[in-house]
């Protein structure tokens with residue numbers, strides 16, 4: 001029997017296989033499709049008018065689940081009267097959806113905790129209206145809740161949160177699970193109140209931005225025994241809306257259950273309306289943006305085009 005070392009080499013076959021696997025130099029690098037870095041997001045905004053939605057909230061508040069459930073809805077077809085028109089972060093969405101799917105083998109849907117080390121990242125969503133006219137691109141932030149802890153008592157830290165200055169919509173997420181808990185409710189309110197006050201005092205958020213109070217996990221606040229908690233939440237929302245209505249373009253409140261594990265509230269409860277608001281709120285210039293003096297007709301044409 002001929003052993004392997006004695007086998008003749010077929011040079012023609014070898015040449016053919018080299019043709020099929022060209023040298024590394026000819027390979028085309030595909031986009032990584034994971035979440036975008038700040039540089040990637042800036043690059044995208046240079047050629048597309050994207051709106052930044054900053055999602056701010058404590059650890060475990062339900063920030064990542066809220067965003068990934070929007071993507072999950074689009075996998076099934078149009079959602080919130082909008083069509084999915086593409087995403088530069090498909091892999092990032094898929095990775096974060098994995099634990100919520102049956103295929104993960106988990107006994108209940110879950111979301112992996114966002115890593116503090118990853119810093120600020122962006123999900124990208126391209127959306128088109130059902131009528132087919134007009135496309136909107138959203139850049140939605142992903143940052144670990146732990147990162148915002150330090151800023152509560154130290155307003156000077158807010159300038160490190162680039163997303164606040166860039167955002168046209170700033171979502172302050174209130175964890176419904178903690179609002180349901182008599183021992184934690186006041187801490188949730190005072191934490192969000194402190195962040196909004198500090199952002200307002202330091203001009204960290206553009207005056208043209210919309211501020212949204214979004215309570216997640218509303219499925220955990222449905223029991224009759226928790227009507228006092230829901231009342232306290234409504235009072236908190238009214239107080240914030242009253243205090244900051246003149247300071248920002250809009251202050252609004254929302255209740256969602258992006259993923260009720262019992263299924264009682266249906267998928268993505270309250271999320272469609274929220275998504276629609278992100279695609280239709282007024283355009284805000286970043287706090288730091290200064291429009292230079294415009295001299296010639298081309299500059300003025302650009303300005304008229306932006307306003308149109």
Ligand SMILES: Nc1nc2c(ncn2[C@@H]2O[C@H](COP(=O)(O)OP(=O)(O)OP(=O)(O)O)[C@@H](O)[C@H]2O)c(=O)[nH]1
Pocket residue numbers: 057058059060061062063064065066109110111112113114115143144145146216217218219220256257258259260261
């Ligand atoms: N009951 C209920 N649980 C939810 C809902 N949405 C999210 N959760 C759960 O809340 C937990 C935290 O969700 P995440 O989305 O990871 O929270 P996060 O704010 O991104 O947390 P960090 O990444 O640590 O900042 C997960 O176990 C989710 O399954 C909901 O609508 N209802």
Ligand SMILES: [Mg+2]
Pocket residue numbers: 063064065112113114143144145
């Ligand atoms: Mg997260």
